[in-house]
Amino acid sequence: MPAPFDRGVIVAGAGVSGTGIATLFRGIGVEVLIADDRATGEGIITTEQARAHFGQVGVVVTSPGWRPDSPLLVDAAFASLPVIGDVEACYRLDRAGAFGPPRDWLVVTGTNGKTTTTGMLAAMMQEAGNDTGKRAVACGNIGVAVADALAAPQRVDVLVAELSSFQLYWSDQLVPDAAVLLNLADDHLDWHGSFAHYAEAKARVLRATHAVAGVDDQHVRELVAKTGRDDIIGFTLGEPKLGQVGVTAGRIVANLHGANVDIASAEGIEPAGAAGVLDALAASAVALTQGARPEHIQRALAQYHVAGHRGAIVHSANGVNWVDNSKATNPHAADSALTGAGTVVWVAGGQLKGAAVDELITAHAHQLRAVALMGVDREILREALARLAPEVPVFVTDSTDPDAAMEQVADFAAAQAKPGDTVLLAPAAASLDMYSGMSARGNAFAAAAMRHC
Structure with missing residues (x-):
């Protein structure tokens, strides 16, 4: 031992x-x-x-x-x-051979997009595993705990782990075989104390043997520069430079060795929009470092479907779509959800965890048909809307009953929305002030939408 x-x-x-x-x-x-x-x-x-x-x-x-x-x-x-985290303990035990030959550790982190990217990457490695014989499983904050994956009766060869900043904070020796830092924005500041400490925890994945980073994100670029490494693979929505995976003429292409290699279509990816393409780019970049071929990536993306509460249309009536993005638990995620959504009745509120909302509201004020607010930090959002988008109708429910509050929100949204609009639940805040989790919040939204339509 x-x-x-x-x-x-x-x-x-x-x-x-x-x-x-x-x-x-x-x-x-x-x-x-x-x-x-x-x-x-x-x-x-x-x-x-x-x-x-x-x-x-x-x-x-x-x-x-x-x-x-x-x-x-x-x-x-x-x-x-010594104080270490549970994931760090799993890593040290696995590397020491406590469960047989060490696994391949592929780690996904960032403020937003972790779950989708992890699911995509696991699917890619499972497709590759059909040829290599290696069994890959998504674990960590998605599905199976890392400890359970290590102890599984049927050996798991590739751990595709979604890890939070909390887990990375307590992981001082973790050096994954490959890892990706997707993006960074204010989140969990109440836990870490500052954005700098939060970013420092996230940046630990850049120690990976094969590191991948979202170079469209300024904060991520700054962290990459601090590493002093010149071998970190970037992913971008633009044309890829040498050492990057990007998009050319609607195709995902990799420019890792001096020439573009066609990987897969960038169209028809779930979830729709730029956020989904970025997640696919990130997953593709990591998969390529592990020997996955373009056909593995193509099959995985074609079969991948977004998990619940991440932008699914839960109801449509009278020309209005009701979209559940309850997973948008911080302003950065809400920004992604609102981008390209057209005119919306925005449903927001919950626990902001110290995050600022002014930039979010300024960026999307032109899209807002109306706003419905709920949750413990509703007044912070109301005040920001009054300053930055005073012409937008705002409804605030003071109810702390989760079902009653959502009913009131849905009633207001149904009255405000016009044909062609979207009623969008993208709270920009966590859910535990009123709900057992973001899934319960999304389910309440879907149920209220059905009743009001």
Whole structure:
């Protein structure tokens, strides 16, 4: 058993992530204690009790939701006890051969587009696997936890992992075989404390053996420059320069060795629009570094369908489409959803998590037929709209009942929308102030749309 796991482990958090990594450790003979003040059960102790065990273990493995300033983690660091994340633990164990020959680690991160890009990349590697015999699985924040993928009865050879800034913050030795940084915008500032710290966590993927970056994004370009590397592959909506994957005459093309190589069509990709093409470019660039051929990428993109709550039309009536993009949980994602959407009745609000909205509203004020606001930070949005788009009708529901609030929003939207418009749920904010998650918010929107149409 590799150090520091050979001395035993304290796992911080008894949630899904914590219990999952604890099960993985126990399966390979590592002694585990789970620290959580809000849970009880076999092997679970309080955080105060955990402190008494600092001298008997080699490491604290934290769930991604635990902030760096959590008292247990601060005290562990003060006691010179290493603190790492669950994904970092999985990586170290896998690289040490704890589960057989090490896997290929392909990591996807960024502010937006992670889930779609991860799904596309997994599909590409699965197509390639039909020829190579390697089994690829999407994991991390999409579908299967990394720990579960490692412990799967049928061996997984390629881990296509969607990782958050939280997971990357706690991953100081993670060096993926390939990784992509899609884009960067204000998000999770309440957790990281600043955009600089958030960006620093995301930029860790640029240590990958094969690194890919979204060079249309200024923040990403700046992080690439800081690495000092000249071998990072860029992806762009424009014509690709040497070392880039881009778009030429409606085709995805790669210019990695001095000449353009046709990869796949850039048309008909789900989700529609620039955001979907960017995700396909990113996935294609990573897949090419892993030996995928154009035909693998073509088949994967042709068969890929967008997951729920990411721009699907959930209802159409009276010439109006109702579109659920509940996954747009920050202003950057809402900007992507609004771009190219035409005239909209915009449904927004929730937890802004410290993100600014002025730039978003200024960019899209000309599209707004009306706006319906809900959620804990609705007044921040209302004030910004009053300053920057005073001519736009705005409805605000003060209801904290998730179903009642969405009913009121849908009633207003149905009355405001005209034939040819779109009622667009793109909240620019997280959902946990009122809903169990972004899926529940999207489902409530779809149900309300059906009733009001």
